[in-house]
Amino acid sequence: MIKIIKVGGNIIDNPTKLKSFLKDFALLDGQKILIHGGGKLATDLCVTLGIESKMVDGKRITDSETLKVVTMVYAGLINKDIVAKLQAFGCNAIGLSGADMNIIPAKKRVDTKIDWGFVGDITPNTLKAEKFEFFLQTQITPIFSAITHDGEGNLLNTNADTIASVIASTLANAGHKVSLVYTFEKKGVLVDVNDNSTIIKKITFGSFNELKEKKIVHSGMIPKLENAFKSIAEGVQEVKICMAEDLHDFENAGTTISLH
Amino acid sequence: MIKIIKVGGNIIDNPTKLKSFLKDFALLDGQKILIHGGGKLATDLCVTLGIESKMVDGKRITDSETLKVVTMVYAGLINKDIVAKLQAFGCNAIGLSGADMNIIPAKKRVDTKIDWGFVGDITPNTLKAEKFEFFLQTQITPIFSAITHDGEGNLLNTNADTIASVIASTLANAGHKVSLVYTFEKKGVLVDVNDNSTIIKKITFGSFNELKEKKIVHSGMIPKLENAFKSIAEGVQEVKICMAEDLHDFENAGTTISLH
Numbered sequence: 228m229i230k231i232i233k234v235g236g237n238i239i240d241n242p243t244k245l246k247s248f249l250k251d252f253a254l255l256d257g258q259k260i261l262i263h264g265g266g267k268l269a270t271d272l273c274v275t276l277g278i279e280s281k282m283v284d285g286k287r288i289t290d291s292e293t294l295k296v297v298t299m300v301y302a303g304l305i306n307k308d309i310v311a312k313l314q315a316f317g318c319n320a321i322g323l324s325g326a327d328m329n330i331i332p333a334k335k336r337v338d339t340k341i342d343w344g345f346v347g348d349i350t351p352n353t354l355k356a357e358k359f360e361f362f363l364q365t366q367i368t369p370i371f372s373a374i375t376h377d378g379e380g381n382l383l384n385t386n387a388d389t390i391a392s393v394i395a396s397t398l399a400n401a402g403h404k405v406s407l408v409y410t411f412e413k414k415g416v417l418v419d420v421n422d423n424s425t426i427i428k429k430i431t432f433g434s435f436n437e438l439k440e441k442k443i444v445h446s447g448m449i450p451k452l453e454n455a456f457k458s459i460a461e462g463v464q465e466v467k468i469c470m471a472e473d474l475h476d477f478e479n480a481g482t483t484i485s486l487h
Numbered sequence: 488m489i490k491i492i493k494v495g496g497n498i499i500d501n502p503t504k505l506k507s508f509l510k511d512f513a514l515l516d517g518q519k520i521l522i523h524g525g526g527k528l529a530t531d532l533c534v535t536l537g538i539e540s541k542m543v544d545g546k547r548i549t550d551s552e553t554l555k556v557v558t559m560v561y562a563g564l565i566n567k568d569i570v571a572k573l574q575a576f577g578c579n580a581i582g583l584s585g586a587d588m589n590i591i592p593a594k595k596r597v598d599t600k601i602d603w604g605f606v607g608d609i610t611p612n613t614l615k616a617e618k619f620e621f622f623l624q625t626q627i628t629p630i631f632s633a634i635t636h637d638g639e640g641n642l643l644n645t646n647a648d649t650i651a652s653v654i655a656s657t658l659a660n661a662g663h664k665v666s667l668v669y670t671f672e673k674k675g676v677l678v679d680v681n682d683n684s685t686i687i688k689k690i691t692f693g694s695f696n697e698l699k700e701k702k703i704v705h706s707g708m709i710p711k712l713e714n715a716f717k718s719i720a721e722g723v724q725e726v727k728i729c730m731a732e733d734l735h736d737f738e739n740a741g742t743t744i745s746l747h
Contacts, residue, residue: 276535295564303563304555307634307642311586315640321587326571328581328627361621367588374567380575382567 230259233391236266251475253316264387269300289344289384301372325375333375347375347383356401399462410471415482455484490519493651496526511735513576524647529560549604549644561632585635593635607635607643616661652714659722670731675742715744
């Protein structure tokens with residue numbers, strides 16, 4: 228089972244939590260891949276440099292100056308810091324963007340209403356599983372920043388959750404058993420967002436529609452779950468949503484997403 | 488013959504020159520590796536962020552804030568921009584720091600007189616040639632930023648010329664034929680630094696000592712040539728110092744360094 232783990236901004240922004248998370252990640256058995264977001268570091272650097280952060284529906288518009296910042300912060304500062312720390316924990320990590328080895332080719336988003344700038348969209352059929360094989364076979368652990376490219380010389384900013392799900396689907400399609408784990412700041416999907424004891428241990432495709440109708444799940448959780456179901460439909464064995472601090476026991480922790 | 492090319496700041500700082508250089512690099516036949524410096528971008532960003540650049544004998548003292556900047560600029564912005572551009576030119580590049588795959592382990596510099604901060608020193612016997620074999624055999628082209636690590640979780644700033652020479656020696660020691668090419672802003676080593684027609688086509692170990700005594704070569708060129716002779720002594724077939732714009736014809740261009 229290949230473990231594909233997404234870690235979000237709340238951990239990246241906290242050096243102590245990040246170190247602890249990376250220690251747990253290094254200890255996970257077998258083949259694994261980490262995808263990281265950027266946290267507040269990129270926004271903070273934009274503020275310092277006087278670059279206005281333009282958001283639409285919580286999504287960042289990436290003009291050329293913002294692209295430079297996210298490339299520096301995601302693919303440089305955060306990615307290499309994670310790699311160096313994992314090496315110290317005995318995990319033979321390699322930091323990658325989608326441009327490296329052309330491993331995640333993307334398409335610049337075309338939207339007739341909004342110019343998203345340098346934002347890249349990806350789909351499973353644009354990725355080639357064989358590009359991952361060398362790393363999987365030699366137990367080298369790829370660490371992906373959320374930067375891709377268009378094959379025409381432009382880097383692109385791509386949603387880290389989407390990268391995780393597309394890598395998972397690609398490897399599942401190629402015959403691998405894949406477990407996809409989204410870590411975040413809560414114990415899992417919660418009925419009461421402020422009460423970790425209200426965790427929903429399992430969500431099926433049927434119960435998801437119910438949860439949406441009753442507005443128990445909303446906003447940021449909906450695309451996360453939609454991605455999860457897409458991955459399951461595309462052959463991923465299991466999708467987990469759990470607290471980053473529970474990574475060492477992710478099999479038993481969090482919310483499990485399955486078709487039935 | 489593996490071509491190991493170092494490109495310096497004057498090209499990195501100029502988007503038009505960089506694009507042209509990368510096009511030439513992409514067209515070079517066979518196995519190749521690129522090592523890039525940082526140019527003025529890191530210094531400029533330090534100024535913007537109010538981080539004082541402390542230099543001793545033209546070498547940068549890398550405190551923790553400066554390390555963050557060079558990691559962002561070298562391993563993020565410049566490295567990934569080069570990789571994306573090379574992919575567009577049909578060269579299957581992968582951007583690496585020394586922490587990735589632990590491919591360039593370094594030691595934090597210990598100097599009783601000056602605290603250099605996060606500066607890493609490397610020697611040929613700390614590198615393992617087999618870590619390069621996958622890339623060489625599959626014609627994936629490694630692009631190295633001048634960032635290494637100490638194996639204890641810390642990234643380190645390392646001289647790009649030294650990285651180039653140490654990689655060259657390591658691969659030569661492993662039985663590869665290696666050509667090491669330092670590109671810079673002049674046609675080669677010049678008698679009159681302002682006159683490209685005064686190029687010295689060949690420097691032997693004997694003539695180097697003469698050139699030093701007569702102060703025809705001085706300052707930044709001396710460590711460059713010393714590194715070149717070290718590489719030759721360590722089994723590198725040939726070392727070239729030439730203008731970046733002559734890369735397409737580097738075999739005939741520039742200054743050739745050899746033992747005799």
